[in-house]
Amino acid sequence: GAGVSQSPSNKVTEKGKDVELRCDPISGHTALYWYRQSLGQGLEFLIYFQGNSAPDKSGLPSDRFSAERTGGSVSTLTIQRTQQEDSAVYLCASSLGTGTLGYEQYFGPGTRLTVT
Amino acid sequence: AQSVTQLDSHVSVSEGTPVLLRCNYSSSYSPSLFWYVQHPNKGLQLLLKYTSAATLVKGINGFEAEFKKSETSFHLTKPSAHMSDAAEYFCALSSGDKLTFGTGTRLAVRP
Numbered sequence: 369g370a371g372v373s374q375s376p377s378n379k380v381t382e383k384g385k386d387v388e389l390r391c392d393p394i395s396g397h398t399a400l401y402w403y404r405q406s407l408g409q410g411l412e413f414l415i416y417f418q419g420n421s422a423p424d425k426s427g428l429p430s431d432r433f434s435a436e437r438t439g440g441s442v443s444t445l446t447i448q449r450t451q452q453e454d455s456a457v458y459l460c461a462s463s464l465g466t467g468t469l470g471y472e473q474y475f476g477p478g479t480r481l482t483v484t
Numbered sequence: 485a486q487s488v489t490q491l492d493s494h495v496s497v498s499e500g501t502p503v504l505l506r507c508n509y510s511s512s513y514s515p516s517l518f519w520y521v522q523h524p525n526k527g528l529q530l531l532l533k534y535t536s537a538a539t540l541v542k543g544i545n546g547f548e549a550e551f552k553k554s555e556t557s558f559h560l561t562k563p564s565a566h567m568s569d570a571a572e573y574f575c576a577l578s579s580g581d582k583l584t585f586g587t588g589t590r591l592a593v594r595p
């Protein structure tokens with residue numbers, strides 16, 4: 369079946385521009401997660417959604433970062449006024465649920481963002 | 485606070501020899517633990533998970549991991565390395581929602 373998809377796969381933008389990254393989770397997965405992978409910081413949690421609600425936004429690095437999810441499906445991560453330190457691979461994952469049952473998270477291929 | 489420590493940043497083995505990738509964790513409650521693999525320019529693929537059932541967990545591609553509570557470890561092993569196993573491997577701990585990842589171990593496999 370279809371896995372998690374992300375678009376675009378690569379994005380090059382100029383410093384100061386806004387960017388939107390999109391994630392399509394696996395059908396039927398109620399939970400959706402965003403992570404960032406960079407050389408200096410490794411894999412960092414950004415935000416997760418249960419349905420359309422985001423109970424934990426603790427990982428968002430600054431108020432330039434925001435995310436939304438609509439219809440319990442597609443999610444967009446928006447970075448405003450991009451900075452060079454935002455350059456990273458942004459990974460999206462989805463799972464059947466959350467909680468102590470240890471649901472597996474399935475990852476998309478990522479969006480490589482380069483801010484010039 | 486929860487944390488994951490991967491003890492080796494790089495491991496190099498010869499093809500056909502055993503693989504051991506080490507992971508230690510810190511958690512205030514019974515953890516769910518995962519190993520993921522990442523090939524170059526790809527996303528993360530789940531290898532296996534532990535969620536308080538059997539302590540020896542079998543995963544894909546011949547990998548196994550053993551949960552040892554007394555040692556707070558969850559080391560990944562494979563009896564015989566294949567060239568296609570060359571990749572980066574991440575150990576992760578679940579808090580029920582987000583995953584906390586280790587810094588990764590890059591596995592090289594020599595012919």
